[in-house]
Amino acid sequence: GRESAGELGVDLGKKLNVWQLSLWAVGGVLLFFLFLKGFDGDIIGAVIYSACIVVPGFVISDPTLTKIERQRILVIYIIAFFVIFFWAAFEQAGISLTYFAEEQTNRHVFGWTMPASWFQSFNAVFVVLLAPLFSALWIKLGQKNREPASPTKQAIGLFLLSLGYLLIAIGVKNVAPDAKVSMLWLTGLYFIHTMGELTLSPIGLSMVNKLSPVRFASLLMGVWYLSMATANKFAGTLSSLYPEVGKTKI
Numbered sequence: 644g645r646e647s648a649g650e651l652g653v654d655l656g657k658k659l660n661v662w663q664l665s666l667w668a669v670g671g672v673l674l675f676f677l678f679l680k681g682f683d684g685d686i687i688g689a690v691i692y693s694a695c696i697v698v699p700g701f702v703i704s705d706p707t708l709t710k711i712e713r714q715r716i717l718v719i720y721i722i723a724f725f726v727i728f729f730w731a732a733f734e735q736a737g738i739s740l741t742y743f744a745e746e747q748t749n750r751h752v753f754g755w756t757m758p759a760s761w762f763q764s765f766n767a768v769f770v771v772l773l774a775p776l777f778s779a780l781w782i783k784l785g786q787k788n789r790e791p792a793s794p795t796k797q798a799i800g801l802f803l804l805s806l807g808y809l810l811i812a813i814g815v816k817n818v819a820p821d822a823k824v825s826m827l828w829l830t831g832l833y834f835i836h837t838m839g840e841l842t843l844s845p846i847g848l849s850m851v852n853k854l855s856p857v858r859f860a861s862l863l864m865g866v867w868y869l870s871m872a873t874a875n876k877f878a879g880t881l882s883s884l885y886p887e888v889g890k891t892k893i
Contacts, residue, residue, distance in 0.1 A: 663701065663704060663705070663706075664701065667697050667700060667701040667704075668697075670697060670700075671693050671694070671696075671697035674692070674693035674696055674697065675689050675690065675693040676689075677693075678692045678693055687876070688876055691869070691872045691873055691876050692873065692876075694869055695866075695869045695870070695872075695873050698862065698865060698866055698869060699720055699866050699869075701862075702716060702859050702862050702863065702866070703716055703717070703720070705859070708856065712856045715854040715855070715856075716854070716855070716856070716859070716863065718794075718854055719850070719851055719854050719855070719863055719866070719867070720866070721794075722793065722794060722797055722846075722847075722850065723866060723867055723870040724870070725797060725801060726797070726843070726847065726870055726871075726874065727870050727873050727874045727877060728801070728874075728877075729797075729800060729801055729804055729839070729843060729874070730871060730874035730875065730878070731874045731875075731877040731878045731881055732804055732808070732878075732881070733804060733836060733839070733840065734874065734875055734878035735878060735881065735882060736762075736763065736766060736833070736836070737763065738878065738879070738881075738882035738885070739881070739882050739885045740762070740829070740832070741759055741760065741762065741763065742759075742885055743811075743829065744759040744762045744826075744829055745759035747815065747823055747824060748823055748824055748825075748826050748828075748829050749823040749824065749825055749826060750826055752826075757826070762826075762829060762830075762833065765830060765833040765834075765837075766833050766836070766837050766840075769833060769834055769837035769838075770837055770840070770841065773837060773838060773841055774841060777838075777841045777842070793846040793850045796842050796843060796846050797843050797846065799839070799842045799843070800839040800840070800842040800843025800844075801839070801843070802839075803835050803836065803838050803839030803842065804835075804836060804839045806835050806839075807831070807832040807833075807835035807836045807839070808832070810828060810831050810832050810835065811828055811829070811832050813828075814828030815828075847867055848864070848867065851863050851864055851866075851867045852864075
């Protein structure tokens with residue numbers, strides 16, 4: 644009786660999982676070729692974008708998930724989705740913003756011209772300087788039960804990212820076509836972006852580990868890293884929008 648019914652349920656669950664996996668695998672192959680055609684034969688992009696749909700879809704569609712587990716997974720997906728845009732914009736530091744430093748920033752200091760690539764080190768310097776302060780801040784707020792939740796930290800990080808680009812927009816607003824902006828504007832952007840990074844970056848893996856059902860913890864860690872891969876791929880796409888005539892060899 645009961646033992647037979649239990650065995651039947653296990654067998655049925657296994658069959659459902661096999662069918663589910665098969666359907667998502669077929670869907671993944673179709674998405675791969677769809678993205679491959681849409682991105683002019685970009686194999687890496689097709690793999691990343693198709694995997695970024697298939698793997699999360701496979702996890703969330705599992706019939707054994709409880710309502711609360713599914714809600715927690717959705718929270719992970721929502722945060723991972725917005726994190727894509729954060730890192731895609733943040734990683735312009737190594738692409739578009741370096742061109743901006745070369746082409747449109749006055750890098751002369753007391754007769755010496757600072758290489759545009761040196762701006763890349765600003766983020767690392769600011770991380771070293773600000774990380775202890777942010778760590779102390781979160782500890783202090785945690786002791787008072789006032790530390791922001793992970794989604795709130797994400798929102799703050801995105802706000803600081805947009806604020807950094809707003810600063811640059813203000814800096815170039817009234818500049819003559821042949822003039823260059825002060826390096827203080829770009830330095831300010833990196834300072835603000837570093838604060839956004841220190842607010843948003845540390846929450847990722849700990850949040851995934853906290854919200855993931857144990858049986859899907861590894862896959863959901865993979866989903867998080869897939870969002871990073873998507874962000875970096877998207878960053879390259881965004882950088883291609885930088886005017887070709889303004890790109891110089893650095």
